[in-house]
Amino acid sequence: MIxxxxxxxxxxxxxxxxxxATAAHRALAVISGKLKAxxxxxxxxxxxxxxxxxxxxxxxxxxxxxxxxxxxxxxRLFQMELWKRAGQGRLAEVLGPAFxxxxxxxxxxxxxxxxxxxxxxxxxxxxAILTAFADGINAYVATxxxxxxxxxxxxxxxxxxxxxxxxxxDCLNRMAAFSMTGNAFSELDHAQAVALMGAEKATKxxxxxxxxxxxxxxxADFAVEGSIFTTRPLAMALWISxx
Numbered sequence: 001m002i003x004x005x006x007x008x009x010x011x012x013x014x015x016x017x018x019x020x021a022t023a024a025h026r027a028l029a030v031i032s033g034k035l036k037a038x039x040x041x042x043x044x045x046x047x048x049x050x051x052x053x054x055x056x057x058x059x060x061x062x063x064x065x066x067x068x069x070x071x072x073x074x075x076r077l078f079q080m081e082l083w084k085r086a087g088q089g090r091l092a093e094v095l096g097p098a099f100x101x102x103x104x105x106x107x108x109x110x111x112x113x114x115x116x117x118x119x120x121x122x123x124x125x126x127x128a129i130l131t132a133f134a135d136g137i138n139a140y141v142a143t144x145x146x147x148x149x150x151x152x153x154x155x156x157x158x159x160x161x162x163x164x165x166x167x168x169x170d171c172l173n174r175m176a177a178f179s180m181t182g183n184a185f186s187e188l189d190h191a192q193a194v195a196l197m198g199a200e201k202a203t204k205x206x207x208x209x210x211x212x213x214x215x216x217x218x219x220a221d222f223a224v225e226g227s228i229f230t231t232r233p234l235a236m237a238l239w240i241s242x243x
């Protein structure tokens with residue numbers, strides 16, 4: 001099937017790369033004209049605005065998320081591959097032993113429960129959506145590595161490894177959510193201050209940038225069992241709220 005896109009195009013070079021700039025330009029994604037992508041059910045229009053943001057118009061949900069995976073890979077394939085490996089605990093395989101400790105943490109954090117229940121916790125069609133998205137990524141990689149294709153983006157050429165096949169579960173990366181807990185201790189400080197003096201006065205103690213006012217949920221009580229503050233209830237709330 002065909003993906004259509006309309007936008008200025010930097011033409012791929014056909015001669016062997018002689019320097020880094022040439023190699024980078026040769027592997028640029030084709031974002032104008034017509035492309036064939038195996039896996040689509042109907043043609044899809046992808047229109048990029050002047051900022052390069054892709055607007056996808058599809059005739060069904062499968063093709064919409066397939067095209068989203070394809071377009072995301074056009075823009076960010078190397079970043080996505082590193083993100084995937086970061087969540088799997090497999091960065092050291094391609095970046096060296098300096099990333100071993102990070103990989104250990106990622107593997108400790110990985111979900112190993114019932115994947116069917118995991119998908120259904122997002123939505124009834126989550127598995128179908130993520131399957132289409134992953135298939136779109138794989139379809140783009142196939143266009144790069146096919147005979148006569150432009151080859152992988154220059155980042156892969158420099159790093160010396162290739163992207164692996166994507167699967168739906170690769171999109172469920174807990175490392176991204178875990179990084180959002182980096183401010184846990186400051187949140188506990190804020191909660192303790194609110195418990196001591198109320199939100200308005202507590203706000204004046206902190207140098208928020210941009211300036212905001214602490215706004216605990218109505219009726220929230222951070223005092224526990226008569227004490228000013230204990231970390232367990234709030235810490236649990238922070239973890240549970242992480243997607």
